[in-house]
Amino acid sequence: MAAERSRRGLDWLNFFVADVQTGFGPFVAVYLTTQAWTEVQIGFALSLGTLTAMISQVPAGALVDAVRDKRRTAMLALLAIAMAAILLAALPSTLPVLLSEVLHGFASCVLTPSIAAISLALVGRARLGERLGRNTRFAALGGAIAAGVMGLVGTYLSPAAVFWLTAALTVPSLICLSSIRPDDLSRQVAAARAEQQAKGRGLVDLLKDRGILVFAACCALFTLSNAAMLPLAGTAVTRQSGDEASLIIAASIVVPQLVVVAISPSVGWLAEARGRRLVLLAGFSMLPLRGALLALVDAPIGLVFVQALDGISAATLNVMLPLIAADLTRGTNRFNLCMGLFGLAVGIGGTISTSLAGAVASWISPGVAFAMLGVIGLLNVLLVWLAMPETREELPEGAVSPA
Incomplete structure (x- = not known):
């Protein structure tokens, strides 16, 4: 109790x-x-x-x-x-x-x-x-x-x-x-x-861990792809919708949050039952899909529906970042330091994303900027598929996965 x-x-x-x-x-x-x-x-x-x-x-x-x-x-x-x-x-x-x-x-x-x-x-x-x-x-x-x-x-x-x-x-x-x-x-x-x-694993050994380096790169690519999508779409919506733009942007923020509320426990359960890589691949695959759809969708209301995909990828990162940090620091006292490294990677990607996408949208077109962000998201999926190790601890023979 x-x-x-x-x-x-x-x-x-x-x-x-x-x-x-x-x-x-x-x-x-x-x-x-x-x-x-x-x-x-x-x-x-x-x-x-x-x-x-x-x-x-x-x-x-x-x-x-x-x-x-x-x-x-x-x-x-x-x-x-x-x-x-x-x-x-x-x-x-x-x-x-x-x-x-x-x-x-x-x-x-x-x-x-x-x-x-x-x-x-x-x-x-x-x-x-x-x-x-x-x-x-x-x-x-x-x-x-x-x-x-x-x-x-x-x-x-x-x-x-x-x-x-x-x-x-x-x-x-x-x-x-x-x-x-x-x-x-x-x-x-x-x-x-x-x-x-x-x-007794030391800090130097921890920082040489391939899994930590690969997932840090995944975190940076995630926000490099993701951070600029809504601001870029919001600029286009403001030009098209005028006074209704604030309402549409608000809905585009709330809808992904509701998706996160709905699916987050399932994301955690699936990661424990079926492994981390499967969840990462499923969640991160929403990034290239969202970039492609935002490049094609013109109707402001379509932005709200496309933004629902952001809830899936956001729930994935929010659950998996600390979970993978715990996996990769198993047997050490470096869990929070590892989270800090991943958080730094997230921040670097997000900082570059808005400036890079804004420059491409101004110099070429918003459609090309969305396509670029989608390609970065696709590279993230490929990195998980080709280089990210499975970090879930193997259960002893005869043990049952957590339910």
């Missing part, structure tokens, strides 16, 4: 953490615009936050690995995010805003691996895929609801109210975190430490 309470606490922790993180999305640009910031100033602030998040991925992962109490690192990260939100809401001048972006960027890099480590400690490696599927489901649901609520709050109260609400939502997040009992984590943690002592 106590363990069930901890699992429920982790469910709702993911839900409220997604709420908190949603406040630092596009709402920052809207808010700073109302404070008479120029586009250059806003761009610099947002870029500083992005750069901080990218360079913090690896050190933040190493930090979480080094700290035994992952609940404490998650708590401190949530408090730091609350402080970042309060700085934005109360002091929208240059130095506090820049400090807020840096604080949020680093804290987010600590919070994500902390929750993944808590998940691993709560259920163990054998059921981690299913647990990550539940994490992704609750996070997607929280993010979708928060986007709507914060949009209403920002419109009918004030843009600053979004960040006061963000800070307030850290309170239920902390309550959910406190409901995860340390005793429910200790058994798996003790087993993991015994395994680490038995195998």
